[in-house]
Amino acid sequence: MRFFLSILLTLLTILQHVHAQDSSKTQYDSANNDRLIATTRLLRQSDSLLKADAAAKASLEEQIQLLKNDNDQRKKALQQQLANLEQADSLKKASQRERISQLKAITPGIPVAPFNDTLFRVYNKLGPLKPSDRAANTAHKLQLLENDPLFEADSIKVLLNEENADVVYNDLILLTVTDDDALWLDQDKNQVAGEYTAIIRQAITRQKEQNSLQHILVRIAWLTLILLIFGIIVFCINRLFRYLRRRLVKEKDRYFKGVKVKDYALLNQQKQLSIMYNVLRVARIVLILLVFYITLPFVFSIFPWTKGIADKLVNWTLSPIKAMLAGIFHYLPKLLTIVVVYLVTRFLVKLVNYLAAEIANGNLKINGFYTDWAWPTASGIKFLLYAFMFVVIFPYLPGSDSKIFQGVSVFLGILFSLGSSSAISNVVAGFVITYMRPFKIGDRIRIGEITGDVIEKTLLVTRLRTIKNEEITVPNASILNGHTVNFTSSSKDLGLILHTTVTIGYDTPWKQVHELLIKAALATEGILQDRPPFVLQTALNDFSVAYEINAYTDQSHQMAHIYSLLNQQIQDHFNEAGVEIMSPQYHAHRNGNTTIPASYMPGNDEASAFKVKMENKP
Secondary structure (H helix, E strand, C coil): CHHHHHHHHHHHHHHHHHHHHHHHHHHHHHHHHHHHHHHHHHHHHHHHHHHHHHHHHHHHHHHHHHCCCCCCHHHHHHHHHHHHHHHHHHHHHHHHHHHHHHHHHHCCCEEECCCCCCCEEECCCECCECHHHHHHHHHHHHHHHHHCCCCCHHHEEEEECCCCEEEEECCEEEEEECHHHHHHHCCCHHHHHHHHHHHHHHHHHHHHHHCCHHHHHHHHHHHHHHHHHHHHHHHHHHHHHHHHHHHHHHCHHHHCCCEEECCEEEECHHHHHHHHHHHHHHHHHHHHHHHHHHHHHHHHCCCHHHHHHHHHHHHHHHHHHHHHHHHHHHHHHHHHHHHHHHHHHHHHHHHHHHHHHHHHCCCCCECCECHHHHHHHHHHHHHHHHHHHHHHHHHHCCCCCCHHHHHHHHHHHHHHHHHCHHHHHHHHHHHHHHHHCCCCCCCEEEECCEEEEEEEECCCEEEEECCCCCEEEEEHHHHHHCCEEECCCCCCCCCEEEEEEEEEECCCCHHHHHHHHHHHHHCCCCCCCCCCCEEEEEEECCCEEEEEEEEEECCHHHHHHHHHHHHHHHHHHHHHCCCCECCCCCCCCCCCCCCCCHHHCHHHCCCCCCCCCCCCCC
16 A cells, blocks of 8 residues: 555656646746847848848949959959958858857757657747747647648648748648748758758658557557566565565574663664564665656656656656766865865864873973863863864855855854853853862862862853762852852961850950860861961950860861861860850859769769748748
């Protein structure tokens, strides 16, 4: 069923092509008529000049004959003038013949083809009839003669009159040959009429022979043979593909073992077999259609009335191939230019990658150029190189000069500009951040309220991993518009100062508090011992004094852990010294009790209970 549908679609396509070609032929004939009429006017003007020269020549010859004295100066002057006129006339005739040849090449006449083969061409109009109308009328009359069972070839004759020469069959005028027609052929009109008469006789006689019953039976036999061969070929194709399907099923374990990408089974054996079935099905249909298309010209060429369709089918097949090959051949210089530009760009890109790798690895040093600038700078240079390459090769792309291509390019450019404004701002911010060097991969930073380690830097975003193993993506434009705190950049050289605040009551000497805080800091793991901690008294509150301990560390990535250890040490040292930490603040009635844990009290004495004494007064 699918096969017959495919054949039906092919036939419909052929009919559409025929209709389209007939329509284009009508438009071509109309334009050709105008060119032929204009060209005929030019030939008439040239012929008028030649006739005027011929009249002048005849007048000179007559004057020479009237002069009897051979030595007369007048006669010699006339003879010289006649010679010059003959020479000029000869040059004009040669020029006219050359001009006619050129005009024939530029403006071909309208063919008279009643039996699909062109008998002759019509180049100019006759009265109100255009060249195409004259050709159509003549072809129609010749077809009527071919259908006449009593046709006699000898009845076609030439009938001369004062201005034209008519080719007639009995009382029917088949065509008229004018002086303009003869002018196009550079012959006498009587001679042209005689040649046309002979051509018409032979064409009609040959066509009648081809349409005889004997020839029709021979053509039917050829058609039957061609269809039989076509059927045999289709039968063999079906048998071949049926054999291939059976062979695939029989040896599927040999040919199909599945396709895996690492541990993922992309295609199993059954899917591969199904894909091959579909490929064979499509290949069988394509092959049958190809054989059918090759058979059609042979079928159409058998009968004269369908021979034109066969020629069109062959032309449809060969014309695209010729046009494709011609287009490829003419495009080769542009293609070579594109290849050269691409290869040069690829070489420059590889050079940029090599230099970036050398700078990033420290093998090549440039004063004032940091190693972490290497790859971002290389990315920018490569982008500019590829953009320049596209600008250079754009005029050489097929169809780049068409209005549609240019319109689509502008439309896509506008869409890209409107839709990528934020992305472009992030890219620009990425370049600025790269050359500002506010942080590097692995640094512990704080952006706004986000604190984490830098794990990735791109031109669009920066990714952080927090101490809770949360990965946070921050757009570069947000980083550039805000403030960034880097805890790592100076931790190795200057040391990162960790600080925390405690509040102690006014009853505790501040020197004791300073001593306890410094001891707690030095006892904390991760605090530098070679840089002494220091204490700042930051506030004198209503009920307590705020003390800030500042200690140095070079382990910026352990900040949270070191803070926790420091708070533990402060708590332990103050409890051991019997000093209360007044954070958070609270109000209480006290009777010798304290907030110090019992384990830190001398002798492990428990705090005394709060006592309330009630007195009754009269």
